[in-house]
Amino acid sequence: MAYTRGNLAVQPKRKEEVNPLYREKTKVVTKRRVLPLQEKLLYMLTLGVCVLVAITLISRYVHIYDLNLQAQKLDKDIATAKKQISTFEMEKQNLEQKVAQKAKDLGYVAPDENATIFIPANPISTEGDN
16 A cells, blocks of 8 residues: 555555646645744743853853963063072172172271270260250
């Protein structure tokens, strides 16, 4: 039995003698089914939620990227500061070594270890306090 228009119980048409000038044509018509308004709104709402989640995730990744960039910049600044500190320490050591020689050249003498230094409690004023 033949399958005709979705029903197996229907007998197929028997071929009748048809006029050779007339040929029967069948055309398949498909109707476009329009989505109901509620379903459209549901799809739009779902799409909106997905977009919001994507925007939230992307903004979080941007924030994390920015924090990492700031951390790298701070590490670079710290390394630069450490280099400057070591340079200044070397300069300080060089200057400390030169101080004693410069003082001798200018005529200063180093005090003896056993010598006592007297510092008056009341400095003498030169204006006269009568």
